[in-house]
Amino acid sequence: MDKLLIRGGRPLRGEIRISGAKNAALPELCAALLTDEPVTLQNIPRLQDVATMLKLIRNMGAKAEFSNDGTVVIDSKELHFPEAPYEMVKTMRASVLALGPLLARFGEATVSLPGGCAIGARPVDQHIKGLQKMGAEIVIEHGYMIARLPAGQKRLKGAHIRTDMITVTGTENFMMAAALAEGETILENPAQEPEITDLGDMLNAMGAKVEGHGTGRIRIVGVEKLRGATHKVVADRIECGTFLCAVAATGGDVVLKDGRADHLGAVIDLLRAAGAEVEPRKDGIRVSADKRLEAQSFRTTEYPGFPTDMQAQFMALNCIAEGDSKITETIFENRFMHVSELMRMGARIDVDGKVAVTHGAEKLSGAMVMATDLRASASLVIAGLVADGETLVDRIYHLDRGYEQMENKLRVLGADIERVK
Ligand SMILES: CC(=O)N[C@H]1[C@@H](OP(=O)(O)OP(=O)(O)OC[C@H]2O[C@@H](n3ccc(=O)[nH]c3=O)[C@H](O)[C@@H]2O)O[C@H](CO)[C@@H](O)[C@@H]1O
Numbered sequence: 152m153d154k155l156l157i158r159g160g161r162p163l164r165g166e167i168r169i170s171g172a173k174n175a176a177l178p179e180l181c182a183a184l185l186t187d188e189p190v191t192l193q194n195i196p197r198l199q200d201v202a203t204m205l206k207l208i209r210n211m212g213a214k215a216e217f218s219n220d221g222t223v224v225i226d227s228k229e230l231h232f233p234e235a236p237y238e239m240v241k242t243m244r245a246s247v248l249a250l251g252p253l254l255a256r257f258g259e260a261t262v263s264l265p266g267g268c269a270i271g272a273r274p275v276d277q278h279i280k281g282l283q284k285m286g287a288e289i290v291i292e293h294g295y296m297i298a299r300l301p302a303g304q305k306r307l308k309g310a311h312i313r314t315d316m317i318t319v320t321g322t323e324n325f326m327m328a329a330a331l332a333e334g335e336t337i338l339e340n341p342a343q344e345p346e347i348t349d350l351g352d353m354l355n356a357m358g359a360k361v362e363g364h365g366t367g368r369i370r371i372v373g374v375e376k377l378r379g380a381t382h383k384v385v386a387d388r389i390e391c392g393t394f395l396c397a398v399a400a401t402g403g404d405v406v407l408k409d410g411r412a413d414h415l416g417a418v419i420d421l422l423r424a425a426g427a428e429v430e431p432r433k434d435g436i437r438v439s440a441d442k443r444l445e446a447q448s449f450r451t452t453e454y455p456g457f458p459t460d461m462q463a464q465f466m467a468l469n470c471i472a473e474g475d476s477k478i479t480e481t482i483f484e485n486r487f488m489h490v491s492e493l494m495r496m497g498a499r500i501d502v503d504g505k506v507a508v509t510h511g512a513e514k515l516s517g518a519m520v521m522a523t524d525l526r527a528s529a530s531l532v533i534a535g536l537v538a539d540g541e542t543l544v545d546r547i548y549h550l551d552r553g554y555e556q557m558e559n560k561l562r563v564l565g566a567d568i569e570r571v572k
């Protein structure tokens with residue numbers, strides 16, 4: 152099993168490019184299934200979740216070509232098996248994003264229920280209820296959601312959908328399903344993440360009628376057919392935020408090309424309050440820090456609030472900053488698994504339910520640690536970059552799910568990091 156070996160203590164300096172967003176690429180690969188014409192997606196990151204999604208799509212009978220320049224062309228004209236089997240879904244919860252498009256285009260879909268995962272139970276009840284409101288008949292059998300349209304009905308029907316909580320992939324499933332439904336769909340409390348805006352833009356390029364994506368109310372007027380299109384995936388704000396924290400924590404000076412400061416307001420405000428310099432540029436973001444940072448309290452919330460996907464990385468930074476911080480995780484019930492590993496490196500953290508309190512340590516010390524989920528892995532890498540001596544991060548298959556070439560990018564910036572077996 153691959154591990155990352157890091158020798159800490161080097162400030163990061165130089166320039167790297169931020170990749171396309173995992174959380175936009177995954178729904179957009181599914182959106183390509185809404186048409187029988189070829190769809191070209193540019194700026195697709197080469198990471199494990201994308202490989203899994205391509206495998207899933209090909210298993211359905213679609214063609215998907217991934218070129219070296221990051222372009223994927225999907226042709227789902229011959230799609231004949233509208234199913235997402237457990238074997239593929241179990242490693243990637245985003246497979247649930249196949250449900251809306253398959254149902255909308257083929258009138259049927261069989262998608263394995265995703266299991267619970269390390270960060271929380273993550274049910275999909277809202278996806279099911281919303282699609283049922285659009286007229287789908289969905290039964291759960293043998294661990295699968297088996298969805299179809301009522302006999303004699305050719306299309307889903309537009310509906311008013313208000314979910315019990317804001318859900319990102321739920322909103323995406325409804326947008327994709329509604330794009331081909333009969334009539335108007337209103338999403339009353341949709342997610343507003345930049346990945347939602349990007350998906351809406353892609354659907355519109357395919358001929359859909361989506362309005363209000365990125366706001367608190369989305370209106371979709373269904374069309375009978377969607378066409379092929381070319382779309383460039385938005386930059387990954389979480390990869391960018393991870394590098395912002397890594398640079399600030401190590402006291403470096405880096406330009407993150409293609410990074411979108413306008414998608415990282417809450418994280419950038421906090422980094423500045425901590426004492427880092429963050430300068431938005433036309434083609435990216437420059438970040439630097441030349442003194443010990445001050446720890447910052449925050450709570451995770453839906454966009455435009457502080458993202459739960461950045462909580463672990465900012466916690467690593469707080470652990471070596473001056474003073475205490477209070478971190479409240481409001482989105483997932485079990486997203487503090489990095490805490491015990493950070494503590495093995497000398498971090499001082501108290502956890503009580505959804506609140507973690509950090510007490511800044513002067514330094515961390517390198518240790519053997521275990522990654523437990525994607526962003527937990529990133530927080531351990533940041534801790535390793537600032538720690539004394541060697542840190543060995545095990546189980547980095549979690550990291551590989553969602554970061555493209557992380558260790559290579561860090562090496563370009565001067566980090567002493569290598570992948571070992
Ligand atoms: C592929 C992708 O884009 N993943 C992101 C997406 O996950 P994902 O879309 O799975 O997360 P949601 O926004 O749906 O989850 C928000 C909360 O709602 C709950 N919930 C959600 C749906 C449902 O049917 N029932 C239910 O109870 C979840 O358990 C969670 O507590 O948004 C999360 C929150 O920003 C991010 O951490 C993930 O990186």
Ligand SMILES: C=C(OP(=O)(O)O)C(=O)O
Nearest residue numbers: 174244245460525526553
């Ligand atoms: C939790 C994440 O992803 P996923 O929803 O794919 O598990 C993440 O990107 O941090």
